[in-house]
């Protein structure tokens with residue numbers, strides 16, 4: 165009887181979601197030949213502020229063929245899933261005439277702080293997936309911060325109207341089951357509700373691949389076919 169009471173209490177205080185949940189980790193790679201980041205020549209009028217050459221942020225592959233900035237998303241409806249309470253400040257920085265990070269995940273209905281960390285005029289423009297402009301703000305002052313709230317999930321493209329190579333992607337998540345590969349092509353997704361799912365693997369240049377996962381999945385190696393075109 166005591167054991168039963170204990171188990172009942174345990175059930176009562178433990179969210180079902182974490183009781184029957186699993187973690188997933190993995191890496192994303194590409195088959196050789198491994199693409200190099202493209203060098204973008206900076207117009208002379210911007211070179212004094214920004215330097216003569218920029219590396220395109222779009223396709224970054226490590227010497228071992230591991231791919232950064234790949235968005236991993238669990239497909240399905242998770243109406244009861246909650247974003248874990250976070251004191252995280254979602255920050256998009258502008259430094260050395262680049263946005264950092266290039267790809268950022270934020271929960272829907274959260275606020276992104278866009279910072280200008282340098283005494284260079286930037287003009288931040290955001291577009292939704294239908295290329296509709298969401299905002300357009302000049303940021304002339306070092307230390308200036310714009311705060312923008314994103315209500316709807318989806319991909320937001322952020323550009324600078326002055327420096328054409330400046331480009332970032334903010335992914336507004338409708339549920340917590342997203343992950344992003346780091347510079348080593350590695351990702352982790354925690355507390356996936358028990359069950360089998362389709363998994364979407366998306367990269368802005370390499371495109372989307374899909375696979376399936378289940379509670380038996382622990383470590384996934386996802387491989388893109390060879391890529392030969394330039395990625396500016």
Ligand SMILES: [Cu+2]
Pocket residue numbers: 261285286287324325326327330
């Ligand atoms: Cu700029």
